[in-house]
Amino acid sequence: METLEKLQILSGAARYDASCASSGSRRQDASCGTGNTSQGGICHSWSDDGRCISLLKILLSNDCIYDCAYCVNRATNPVPRASFSAREVVELTMEFYRRNYIEGLFLSSAVMQSPDHTMERMVGVAELLRTEERFGGYIHLKIIPGSSSALVRKAGLYADRISVNIELPSQESLRRLAPQKHKQAILEPMSLIGRQIQESMLERKASRHAPRFAPAGQSTQMIIGASPESDLQILRLSEGLYRKMHLKRVYYSAFVPVNADNRLPVLASPPLLREHRLYQADWLLRFYGFSAGEILSDDAPNLDETFDPKTSWALRHPEFFPVEINRADYGTLLRVPGIGVTSARRIVAARRFSVITPEGLKRIGVVMKRAKYFITCSGRPFEKTGRQPELLRSRLLIGDGAGESIPEPPPKQLSLPGLFA
Incomplete structure (x- = not known):
């Protein structure tokens, strides 16, 4: 399969991951290499679901051994399958950067063979970019739940941001919709990353030459609307993650029905207004001193659609x-x-x-x-x-004081593969 054909498949397969925002961080000695994490100079494009893309956002592979009900790449879906080699991803990243299309790389993957096998290949991409290409731009690596702690630590040394998708807000929903995934396999690497970030910050205070570990922090993503949890449950989970795991950001992704599965709800359209309100509530948790119990209560567990x-x-x-x-x-x-x-x-x-x-x-x-x-x-x-x-x-x-409205989706622009047309 040609590289461009793989790119079309694997960039399209990555569009449902919302947690790809770039947070500028600085890397040592980046001035003598290629790329910069804190300077822009890119051409923004938009995915077909309206999300802004400023990174080369791709999967290493969409050939998954898991069969999650909500995922377009589930093992039983008859979709075209493709996988990149580490060298192919490196070459694509450098070519897109030199053409001023992107400012960095967001790399995730379906689970191939095993979590460790997949994570090792993803870390290999970041290692080649940093050591051989001397790439100083932004790298966001998605951690595969169940990966070894050694690979998680190595990923944090090469990437600016790392993230573990929690995906569903409860163990019960994971058991029903993603039976091969387990809460503990998700929370353990998140906890490890949080500790490593804190240790790295202390080491940097003692010596500015100490290595940085995920300097742009860690994030996660939850799918909203695929499972029956209330907004209060979701916000309580987010509040706990911010407090205990030292997360930089929780992303909320409105459930997009891409599979016909009787375990999933039937929706006329993705719950975008609910996603929008959760982001507003999340902002209150992070910057305004509110708690989840103040924003919502057991008597009123869901956010008001009329007002922010x-x-x-x-x-x-x-x-x-x-x-x-x-x-x-x-x-x-x-x-x-x-x-x-x-x-x-x-x-x-x-x-x-x-x-x-x-x-x-x-x-x-x-x-x-x-x-x-x-x-x-x-x-x-x-x-x-x-x-x-x-x-x-x-x-x-x-008086039109109901709070911010959901912005109109931006006009479609060329997808990343389309830039070669």
Whole structure:
């Protein structure tokens, strides 16, 4: 099979993995090699499902021994199969980089023969790029659950980011939809990676010449909508992963029905709005000081489709408002709909020199169409709604204050193989 034909198969097979975002990191002595992890200079393209691609995003192979119900590459699916050699991936990466098509490599794979066999070949790609090609660009390697700890450690020394896909939010869902995968085989490498990252950071403090281990951190991905877990269960899992595994990012991927299987739900379309709301809630966990138990509860375990999670929380807690802009601390400001991390910092900084005015809030960047219902400025309210959640809810809807909408999908561009046409 020709390399271009393999590329068409294996780049297409990789499009359902959402956890390929590049987080800039710096590598030692990269200035005398090829590529740079913190500089751009690429041409962005888009996958056919609307996701932005800035990396050469491919599978090493789609010839899988597993038979997961939701996966297009499952063993029993009659799809074209292909596998790259390590040298082929290296040559493709360097050619695409030199043509300014990409800024780095995202490499995953189906499980060939065994987890260790597959992981060894993937690590071999990264090793060739770093040692022979002196490639200083971004590399993201997907860790195969069940791989040996030695291979996981080696992967972290060559890659900028490594990730283990948790895929489904519970052991029961794994047992039903991916019976060859096990929770412990997923969590063990995640825990190892978290410890190695922490140890590497301590070693770097003692000596700046100590090797870096996955300097851009680790991430994971969950499929949303293929199994019956609530949003609360998903967010509690994410919260635990951030706290215990030191994850950089959890990605949520709306379930796309690609297989006919009676174990899977029948959906008219992927649950993109639910995915969007989970990302917003995840942002609250990571940067706004919220806990999963505050965002949702056992009585209301799923996110509101009408309002973003912070606005929804504010509507359920009228006793918390209004917030006085000129006196509230940073943490309190972050709870106000329409005030983000940057604008909250600007408010705190500006108050040191003068009283904040309504005009000043707009210049600072506060989204007043939402914030005005929840704040006072020197004791004066912007909108008199009292503590009437239903009135406030209707005002927010009328004023288009329901939070960010899902952006329109970008126009299709050439897939990576199409660049050769």
